[in-house]
Amino acid sequence: MKPSLPEIHLEAWRRYYVSFWRVFAAVEADLAAAELPSLSWYDALYELYLAPERRLRMSALARSALLSRSGLTRLVDKLEQARLIERKACPEDGRAQYAQLTDKGVETLRKIWPVYRAGIAKYFATHLSEAEARQIAAMFTRVATAMQPPPVGATG
């Protein structure tokens, strides 16, 4: 395969790629400095927060939180130890488990958010006008939805 790929798209990719890693690392560093959990915890907790009844089945959460199923199992282990979520059996499906956000989980989300928000503002949003932000949102919506439920990664 040799799809058309104008030079400017490569340039865009490169900038996008390095920006992402730098911003991501900076945000993670801010969270660590504030002794807060990392973004992977935030992502999982936030997805649960948005979900109906604040609970999601493990595989659904894995997809939302951009993790493999095994990765999610481990993450949920830790979140459960920290009392931020609880595992609950699923009545309709004996194989399945719900991850249920606890009040402490909501509270943790509220502690993380100001720091995360400040990072987004400092490292990302400052450099973008509202019109640009709107464009980014539109463009990356296309990119993300084209890949939808990511391949869900083989087995894992």
Add this chain to the structure above:
Amino acid sequence: MKPSLPEIHLEAWRRYYVSFWRVFAAVEADLAAAELPSLSWYDALYELYLAPERRLRMSALARSALLSRSGLTRLVDKLEQARLIERKACPEDGRAQYAQLTDKGVETLRKIWPVYRAGIAKYFATHLSEAEARQIAAMFTRVATAMQPPPVGATG
């Protein structure tokens, strides 16, 4: 701190964030399927390829390849075992080491590129016009350069 952060910037961040992970995972999966090294290898090799005399000092390479110094040490260990680079003492500074790209390293870069390029095209570029790509390049250049040599992460 409570920096101004209009909702649209948050939306932009979210889309950017999930797009990135999905595209990244898809590209890595393509590379793995083709039995090629992962992007971190590519990044390091490519930075060396661009460098004068195809060599860079370890810490410079760590910065370019978006890794901690310890992370880079390990990566270079593996690249050296694979004969893709060589470590060379630095005459001007007895503490320093050069990582020097080998011919085999260049060859490997050439094997990876078509697959990487196809991934960029399929998962990223398809969704963007040239004008949009130009905008992305411009916007993320601002984002990336504002953070310049990333904090270089403490010690490690």
Add this chain to the structure above:
DNA sequence: GGAAGATAGTTGCATACGCAACAAAAATCT
């Protein structure tokens, strides 16, 4: 010139994550 401090790269240890293999429970097919 020598001591104190900074810097380059490496190593020990801990953590995060994925894949493959697995057990249990559906779902499907006959």
Add this chain to the structure above:
DNA sequence: AGATTTTTGTTGCGTATGCAACTATCTTCC
């Protein structure tokens, strides 16, 4: 209903990566 296949979540194992601590070397300052 019973056998086969699929799906769900977990576990074993390997890998990637960061931080802190370390050594060797360079720099600075007296």
